[in-house]
Amino acid sequence: MEVFLQQLINGITLGSIYGLIAIGYTMVFGIIGMVNFAHGDVFMVAAFVALVAFLILTTWLGVSSIAVALFVVLIVAMLFTSLVNWIIERLAYRPLRGSFRLAPLISAIGMSIFLSNFVQVSQGPRNKAIPPMVQGEFVLLTHNDYAVTLSFKQLIIWGVTAVLLVCFWYLVARTRLGRAQRACEQDQRMAALVGVNVDQTISLTFVIAAALAAVAGTMYLMYYGVVSFSDGFVPGVKAFTAAVLGGIGSLPGAVIGGLLIGLIETMWSAYFSIDYKDVAAFSVLAITLIFLPQGLFGRPDVEKV
Amino acid sequence: MSEGAANQRIDTVAALRDAAITTLLAFGLFLPLIGFQTVTNIRNELELDTRWPLLFSIVAVVGVARLAYSFLLAPWLERIKQRPVATTTPAWRTSFGKWFVPFCIGFVIVYPVIIIAATGYGGALKWVDNFGIQILIYVMLGWGLNIVVGLAGLLDLGYVAFYAVGAYAYALLAKEFGFSFWILLPLAGVMSSFWGILLGFPVLRLRGDYLAIVTLAFGEIIRIVLVNWVDVTNGYAGISGIPRPSFFGIPFNANDDGFAATFGLEFSPIYRTIFLYYLILALAFLTAFVTVRLRRLPVGRAWEALREDEIACRSLGINTTHTKLTAFGMGAMFAGFAGSFFAARQGFISPESFTFLESATILAIVVLGGMGSQIGVAIAAIAMIGGTEIMRELEFLKAIFGESFDPTQYRMLLFGFAMVIIMVLRPRGLISHRAPSVFLKEPKPVPVDLVKQGHG
Numbered sequence: 044m045e046v047f048l049q050q051l052i053n054g055i056t057l058g059s060i061y062g063l064i065a066i067g068y069t070m071v072f073g074i075i076g077m078v079n080f081a082h083g084d085v086f087m088v089a090a091f092v093a094l095v096a097f098l099i100l101t102t103w104l105g106v107s108s109i110a111v112a113l114f115v116v117l118i119v120a121m122l123f124t125s126l127v128n129w130i131i132e133r134l135a136y137r138p139l140r141g142s143f144r145l146a147p148l149i150s151a152i153g154m155s156i157f158l159s160n161f162v163q164v165s166q167g168p169r170n171k172a173i174p175p176m177v178q179g180e181f182v183l184l185t186h187n188d189y190a191v192t193l194s195f196k197q198l199i200i201w202g203v204t205a206v207l208l209v210c211f212w213y214l215v216a217r218t219r220l221g222r223a224q225r226a227c228e229q230d231q232r233m234a235a236l237v238g239v240n241v242d243q244t245i246s247l248t249f250v251i252a253a254a255l256a257a258v259a260g261t262m263y264l265m266y267y268g269v270v271s272f273s274d275g276f277v278p279g280v281k282a283f284t285a286a287v288l289g290g291i292g293s294l295p296g297a298v299i300g301g302l303l304i305g306l307i308e309t310m311w312s313a314y315f316s317i318d319y320k321d322v323a324a325f326s327v328l329a330i331t332l333i334f335l336p337q338g339l340f341g342r343p344d345v346e347k348v
Numbered sequence: 349m350s351e352g353a354a355n356q357r358i359d360t361v362a363a364l365r366d367a368a369i370t371t372l373l374a375f376g377l378f379l380p381l382i383g384f385q386t387v388t389n390i391r392n393e394l395e396l397d398t399r400w401p402l403l404f405s406i407v408a409v410v411g412v413a414r415l416a417y418s419f420l421l422a423p424w425l426e427r428i429k430q431r432p433v434a435t436t437t438p439a440w441r442t443s444f445g446k447w448f449v450p451f452c453i454g455f456v457i458v459y460p461v462i463i464i465a466a467t468g469y470g471g472a473l474k475w476v477d478n479f480g481i482q483i484l485i486y487v488m489l490g491w492g493l494n495i496v497v498g499l500a501g502l503l504d505l506g507y508v509a510f511y512a513v514g515a516y517a518y519a520l521l522a523k524e525f526g527f528s529f530w531i532l533l534p535l536a537g538v539m540s541s542f543w544g545i546l547l548g549f550p551v552l553r554l555r556g557d558y559l560a561i562v563t564l565a566f567g568e569i570i571r572i573v574l575v576n577w578v579d580v581t582n583g584y585a586g587i588s589g590i591p592r593p594s595f596f597g598i599p600f601n602a603n604d605d606g607f608a609a610t611f612g613l614e615f616s617p618i619y620r621t622i623f624l625y626y627l628i629l630a631l632a633f634l635t636a637f638v639t640v641r642l643r644r645l646p647v648g649r650a651w652e653a654l655r656e657d658e659i660a661c662r663s664l665g666i667n668t669t670h671t672k673l674t675a676f677g678m679g680a681m682f683a684g685f686a687g688s689f690f691a692a693r694q695g696f697i698s699p700e701s702f703t704f705l706e707s708a709t710i711l712a713i714v715v716l717g718g719m720g721s722q723i724g725v726a727i728a729a730i731a732m733i734g735g736t737e738i739m740r741e742l743e744f745l746k747a748i749f750g751e752s753f754d755p756t757q758y759r760m761l762l763f764g765f766a767m768v769i770i771m772v773l774r775p776r777g778l779i780s781h782r783a784p785s786v787f788l789k790e791p792k793p794v795p796v797d798l799v800k801q802g803h804g
Contacts, residue, residue, distance in 0.1 A: 077557070078557045091381060091386075095384045095396065098386065098395070099384070102395065123376070127377060130373060130377060135768045139771060139775060145557075145715070148557055149715050149767065150767070150768050152712070153767025153771065154764065154768055156764030156767065160763075160764060162381065166381060174393075276704065287561075318576040319572065322573070325566075325568050326565075326569065328561065328562065329562050332554055333551065333554070336553075
């Protein structure tokens with residue numbers, strides 16, 4: 044029971060990170076119908092930017108308050124990652140709009156390889172470890188020397204994710220940009236006819252996706268304290284799984300899918316086998332796509348002739 | 349005239365502005381990861397180094413490149429666009445087209461002879477092995493995947509799994525039971541094919557991107573199993589000491605009954621390499637030949653019909669289940685052949701050789717070559733694999749960038765970059781025309797623009 048509770052806490056933390064990345068997949072898929080394969084690597088780039096920003100703040104500028112440092116790091120990572128994704132969209136995906144359906148996917152695979160190798164070449168292939176940023180924890184209950192704890196960093200992740208999701212929900216549901224996005228999702232040509240700037244809306248979608256991935260990357264760095272150039276692929280696939288599980292195109296679906304994947308992964312590691320934990324996520328992906336392709340909250344894909 | 353000059357001047361202003369914006373963006377883009385470098389110091393703490401000269405030179409190169417694009421490349425592209433398009437193919441091109449393929453086949457057959465004549469026995473080893481065998485393995489894998497992706501239109505991102513099945517099938521059976529290469533080659537093909545059909549079953553209903561992602565998941569699952577099932581596969585450590593193929597029973601070694609002694613030659617490792625070269629060449633030709641013949645059979649036509657339109661296919665009474673499964677099985681079989689060849693050639697295999705990156709590489713070769721075009725796939729394999737191999741040889745770069753410069757580091761970087769660039773510039777691949785397998789009176793090449801892809 045205690046183990047279960049602890050794994051529940053860990054799973055929700057991991058799931059929040061996956062959920063933030065998954066929103067990026069689901070938004071991009073919703074609006075241009077493309078699996079943005081490079082999104083996981085954008086997340087990894089964000090974690091590296093956060094690392095560099097954190098080191099500048101703490102070792103050069105001598106910022107001693109972790110809260111200030113973390114906040115600044117978050118903003119820097121969001122801004123920079125947005126710029127990166129905006130440029131990627133302009134260079135690698137926009138020219139392929141209207142090309143055959145697999146062209147953007149292949150371009151995205153190329154971009155994914157490029158990004159991870161760019162980081163490998165520019166920052167070196169070794170794992171980058173930093174001392175823990177946030178320490179301390181609440182002990183929720185103890186039983187037979189097993190303490191169920193909720194660490195401060197987990198709490199920060201929950202809090203940041205919750206705040207961001209509320210902002211993000213407001214953006215999509217209540218603002219002009221959100222309306223434009225939903226319009227483009229339904230029919231790009233019609234949206235253009237009624238005066239929506241489709242190109243700009245798509246660009247902004249990539250920017251928002253990147254900003255959320257940047258938050259996920261910063262949280263990942265804070266939580267694990269280590270990052271390497273190859274850390275984009277597996278979280279990327281898992282977040283994609285989350286998006287598919289929740290129903291691709293559905294925003295609440297992505298978050299719930301992320302939480303589910305996080306829970307499945309931690310429970311699997313705790314009760315079955317930690318070696319095969321990636322198999323759990325990959326199997327969920329395959330099973331969902333085969334038996335429930337519309338996901339939990341998605342609309343079924345109607346095939347038109 | 350004056351208006352043209354005015355346009356020219358405005359162009360200059362616009363070009364300068366574009367270049368300035370590009371430079372600024374490049375600066376912002378490269379600042380965190382090029383401008384700063386995280387290094388681990390002696391106390392095992394992370395520290396930051398700055399690389400301002402590198403950052404500024406890269407940003408300057410980007411800015412100059414943007415200027416060069418506006419002033420040189422863009423006007424040139426404009427001129428090309430305005431030039432009238434030739435409606436008839438010039439005579440040299442048709443005769444070139446006719447002779448190109450036989451010439452290529454002839455060239456690859458005599459390639460080892462040319463290399464040995466040019467560099468002698470010692471130097472030839474590298475050229476036949478790295479450039480010959482290595483490229484041919486990828487040509488064969490490309491042709492195999494071409495059946496699945498190019499002909500049947502099923503995007504498969506887990507193709508390397510079947511390559512792995514072939515390699516492990518050969519390695520384990522050869523080590524445990526001592527079967528020879530020639531028995532295990534077809535066996536590995538059958539096993540891979542079986543796995544192809546097995547994994548094909550669940551994904552029958554999926555299409556396009558979803559199919560790609562599920563095949564990716566299957567590929568990764570197989571790799572994770574290979575890593576973790578230590579009792580059988582020996583995990584990350586891999587399997588070493590895999591028996592090497594013999595020349596129809598005569599081993600390639602320095603003994604009295606070895607190949608060199610039997611034929612009265614001086615012992616040299618080059619004989620095995622040349623034998624392996626012709627072996628993979630024969631396997632690759634087999635793949636190409638089978639594909640070409642299959643395209644003319646009902647099953648091949650059904651594959652191509654499936655690629656064009658699955659619904660139309662079904663309403664015409666084509667059994668899409670059989671069609672898809674045969675494509676998966678056939679593609680996987682050639683991957684199995686290639687895998688068992690790979691295991692036999694290396695003598696050592698580990699899960700490291702079967703990562704997602706391999707799948708992406710093979711897929712890139714098929715796509716960049718122009719899906720469905722055999723010769724295009726071969727050219728793409730030569731360009732991508734040969735190109736990355738050549739990176740190893742570029743010693744003169746060290747003279748420019750300093751001794752610590754290692755060109756091989758940049759292989760995958762350039763590889764990914766090339767994938768994006770080629771997709772943007774030529775989304776239809778290098779060879780974007782295909783020969784139709786059915787025609788009325790005379791064959792006309794079909795522009796790929798008329799062909800839908802990835803909907804199967």
